[in-house]
Amino acid sequence: MRMKSRNHNRERGAAMVEMAMVLPLLVLLVFGIVEYGLLFKEKLTIASAATSASRTGATMGTRDAADFRMLRALEAGLYDQVDASVLISVDIFEADEITGVASATNVNTYFFTPDILPCKWTPCPDPDAPGGAVYGGTWIPSVRDTELDAGGGGLSVLGIEIEYHHDAVTNLIPGVDRDLTERALVRLEPDTFGS
Numbered sequence: 001m002r003m004k005s006r007n008h009n010r011e012r013g014a015a016m017v018e019m020a021m022v023l024p025l026l027v028l029l030v031f032g033i034v035e036y037g038l039l040f041k042e043k044l045t046i047a048s049a050a051t052s053a054s055r056t057g058a059t060m061g062t063r064d065a066a067d068f069r070m071l072r073a074l075e076a077g078l079y080d081q082v083d084a085s086v087l088i089s090v091d092i093f094e095a096d097e098i099t100g101v102a103s104a105t106n107v108n109t110y111f112f113t114p115d116i117l118p119c120k121w122t123p124c125p126d127p128d129a130p131g132g133a134v135y136g137g138t139w140i141p142s143v144r145d146t147e148l149d150a151g152g153g154g155l156s157v158l159g160i161e162i163e164y165h166h167d168a169v170t171n172l173i174p175g176v177d178r179d180l181t182e183r184a185l186v187r188l189e190p191d192t193f194g195s
Helices: 002-060 066-081
Strands: 087-095 102-112 157-166 178-187
Touching (some): 066 087, 066 102, 066 157
Antiparallel strands (some): 087 102
């Protein structure tokens, strides 16, 4: 009887040691799944918002409010994730039609500043704001090409690139707390009716 009791105690002790060795790895695995799951969710949300904003810009063409409407579409696509600590900057740029590389000169950069109302963006590209629209660079909407050439080309390729920061939830997994970018490209719609 004593022999059975000793074997049972030894087995229980071995199980405790095994659990002590495996539990930290199991906890780390669970936290890793949570951290990377949240990172992937945020990445997909921002990519979807960038696509929505680029489509808005494609239909706005050369209208003065094009950049402002794109930024508003971006805000709407991010739902409650719009935060100055998350959004670092938003670039609206002309892209090369073949490679998609951003132009070095035709770029407008905006920063999300929710405390500055009613625009919430610095500089404010809202044409209805006091003082009118102030663009974040040289690629103002009126110079964008929305005229369809006889050969089917000639339309500007509009890009939007969002730089954002992802905060880690637990700080247990390295490489999760970092800055990321999402980008979307779209060819401008032909302006058949005039702006």
